[in-house]
């Protein structure tokens with residue numbers, strides 16, 4: 397890798413539990429603290445931040461990781477998606493390298509299937525498959541509360557969660573409502589709903605089912621509104637302009653903004669054709685890193701066009717494939733109000749510092 401911090405802050409060679417218990421690693425544990433200068437001037441949903449840049453839901457599973465990220469100058473940190481009940485993590489390994497033919501991972505390549513790589517290398521491309529594990533709320537509520545307090549001046553923690561399907565549609569919506577009440581207890585000033593996880597062994601994503609999403613946001617909105625907590629929606633890539641426009645028109649009245657994209661789902665196999673990640677429902681997993689940047693930029697541009705045409709005020713967060721300061725600028729030029737990096741930040745814990753050195 398081109399950066400000095402070659403040990404990622406979340407170590408893919410360890411299990412999820414080992415990471416949670418003993419992490420973070422690499423640059424998040426080297427003791428060097430980035431010092432922001434002056435006053436924070438960017439408004440991010442009512443919170444002042446030095447730079448609208450951070451780490452999206454995923455590689456930051458607890459308050460210790462949040463602290464490491466804030467100390468490295470990532471001013472917006474999203475706590476890994478939680479549930480209203482405890483849920484196991486998929487079997488190890490959860491992150492493996494993926495070989496991509498060319499610079500961009502096209503949707504055609506993803507649906508044709510991909511081959512696992514031998515090592516993590518530049519330009520970084522991985523697949524991740526955790527199954528959205530969750531410790532019970534009795535444990536994550538106090539930990540998230542602690543994480544909220546780790547944010548320094550000009551920094552903010554965002555909570556993220558999802559509802560778990562249960563006994564019918566009403567129970568599912570109720571689970572989203574119960575989750576909203578739990579998140580409210582943590583003091584997190586902003587929340588994001590994860591509607592785009594490809595790792596639950598299902599072929600369809602919740603964000604592609606507009607009517608269901610409207611039911612969810614309609615049900616949870618009063619809870620967050622009464623506490624002044626802006627709601628963000630995490631989206632996957634939409635191929636159809638018509639579907640994206642329809643989704644945004646119907647959902648935007650209930651939320652403060654949209655974050656795109658999550659990973660691009662693809663079948664990942666070893667070179668001998670066998671399934672790369674062990675277990676049922678795990679042939680398909682979420683590919684992320686440098687080769688998906690095109691899809692994040694494309695979604696941001698299309699959402700910015702919809703926002704302009706409809707004279708709406710929702711904010712747009714651009715995520716996907718950000719590994720350099722110029723990727724950050726590209727997202728801002730595409731219309732993003734804030735930018736996030738998961739895979740890029742994992743392997744380059746100086747990324748926020750490097751962007752700040754160029755921009756501020």
Ligand SMILES: Cc1cc2nc3c(=O)[nH]c(=O)nc-3n(C[C@H](O)[C@H](O)[C@H](O)COP(=O)(O)O)c2cc1C
Pocket residue numbers: 452453454455476477491524526528556590593630657658659684685686688715716717718736737738739740
């Ligand atoms: C290790 C890892 C775990 C992730 N877990 C979540 C998650 O729990 N919830 C979520 O909404 N997205 C999750 N994501 C997706 C990221 O938030 C992000 O949308 C995606 O990785 C694309 O950004 P990137 O190319 O910078 O990695 C995860 C990503 C990674 C790398």
